[in-house]
Amino acid sequence: MIPPGLMISAPSSGTGKTTLMLGLLAAFRAQGVTVQPFKGGPDYIDPAFHTAASGRASFNLDSWSMDRACLDGLVGNAIGADLILAEGSMGLFDGVAVPGQCGNGASADIAALMGWPVVLVLDASGAAQSVAATALGFKMMRPDVTLAGVVLNRVASPRHETLIRVGMDTAGITVLGALPRRKEIEMPERHLGLVQAGEQENLPQILGEAAGFIAENVDLAALRSAAAGTLKTAPAPAAVIPPGNRIALARDDAFAFVYPHLLAGWHAAGAEVLPFSPLADQVPDPSADVCWLPGGYPELHAGKLAAAEKFRSGIQSFAQTKPVHGECGGYMAMGSVLVDKDGTAHQMAGLLGLETSFEKRKFHLGYRKATLNTDMPGHASNSRLRGHEFHYATILSEPDAPLARITDSNDIEVAETGSTRTFEGGGRATGTFFHLIAEDA
Known part of the structure; x- marks a missing residue:
């Protein structure tokens, strides 16, 4: 059976998706929960970090390039896991102008196709109750995409968190966690992005710190309970013709x-x-x-x-x-x-x-x-x-x-x-x- 899943996404890049994703993978693993990771979009580097954090190979899911049989076959890799977590790319609804095989490449396409509710990471710096308006807009944007709740990032103080939660309560949106301001996971940058997982000498330490940070500030039980999915059985993997024997x-x-x-x-x-x-x-x-x-x-x-x-x-x-x-x-x-x-x-x-x-x-x-x-x-x-x-x-x-x-x-x-x-x-x-x-x- 295919386990239930969640899409970890955000309004834009640089909001904290990777911090949350790696922390969740490492924290659930420490609890003995087997998580199958995926990466939305054509990202080369994140899947290797997912694999290091979860202990399972992470696969890309891309609605523009892949047809439905290919996507379903890849999700079949989750058999034997307890939970699916997919990390989106860019903003939740960001994609190209002309749709491809199953969508325009947006993370929302994968969430809708697989029935995975979205955990939205919101940068709360510089606002309070108004953050709920952003969340409400994302909740209403596409009827085929379900918002499981939000994780607030870069929260300045307990008072700041309280004010944001008031706004979320008014909008009827669940707060699954609140991350206080702190330095993001440190991974040196290179001209094409982050270094590869194999080059990150202190990766175990980084993952350990992320696991502790997320476990302390996110309701892991509530987040896991929010997971869902429409794909229940694994189809045969889509055939891939190798370049040679x-x-x-x-x-x-x-x-x-x-x-x-x-x-x-x-x-x-x-x-x-x-x-x-x-x-x-x-x-x-x-x-x-x-x-x-x-x-x-x-x-x-x-x-x-x-x-x-x-x-x-x-x-x-x-x-x-x-x-x-x-x-x-x-x-x-x-x-x-x-x-x-x-x-x-x-x-x-x-x-x-x-x-x-x-x-x-x-x-x-x-x-x-x-x-x-x-x-x-x-x-x-x-x-x-x-x-x-x-x-x-x-x-x-x-x-x-x-x-x-x-x-x-x-x-x-x-x-x-x-x-x-x-x-x-x-x-x-x-x-x-x-x-x-x-x-x-």
Whole structure:
């Protein structure tokens, strides 16, 4: 059976969702409650922190990119848990203008589809009874979304909390907790957001502090009692076609961004994943039938990658007869040159002619739809794919044949087409700036 769930959301980013989510996961775990975490939207980093806090793999749920069968299959991972907690992205109702497969990417879509009541985190600083007006608006915005209650964040004093509770009582809204002002969970920031969970040396301490803070200031029993859900049985997981039977997968601090549902889907399809580390100057296993370079932070390790001669010669040899695919950072590492933020040019693998630079950053963010011009690992020519792009690289040169016709969520064509190159031995290099999420139904 699928356990009941809740959507942890807020009016906007920076309100305290992550503080509450990680604290709840760690606090319930300390009580012996098994919680299955999910992340709404195309976020790479939060699921790893969820996994560290809960002890269970966290999966992305995205209403724009995924169809209903895919979403239901992913929620099936909650079998055996006592409770589902899903962390939203941005504001509860924030999404793109043109809907996708099951919605516009808003956290509210997932809450409505799964019947998960919303726990709304509200920044209470600078107001008192008026905070209830915000909560009331969120309660009434969509009839298919239920508000379980609110958790007040950045409460200044007991008197401040009392005044806010008066407003909430008047509006008929349940207060599930009140968090006094304190420093948020400390996780150093990087140019693309927070560091990865594997790089956070004091993560156990952070999670312990968050668990204590949340347990002290949130009514955990009331919050758990508010959970609900319409999905009761687990459907068969949506099929994920792996890029090969034996996949040489780059995995280290430079290449870490693979959506958990894709990895799980590859394993479920019987594929074997063979990790290797370009930063450690390792080469893809020659017995693999495909090499996959995921996204990450190659620009922060460009000098080390440039010096990894065994890796470079090994992947060049592999690509002569077998397919190699890269996403975002992996795509950049497959190119010829990567210029770091200081303007230093570093030699990359040279499988493609792509040249990128971080000296003058340009922000690229948003959903992407792609129609393939040719085959790429796991997907045939003319396949339609959905994904998400998030990077600051400037393209200096993208001379190879375009891999796909790519548009944004509004069906406006974008310049980042990806690249493909075929080698004399029959191998092929392909790459995209977007991270694949799912096939277009």
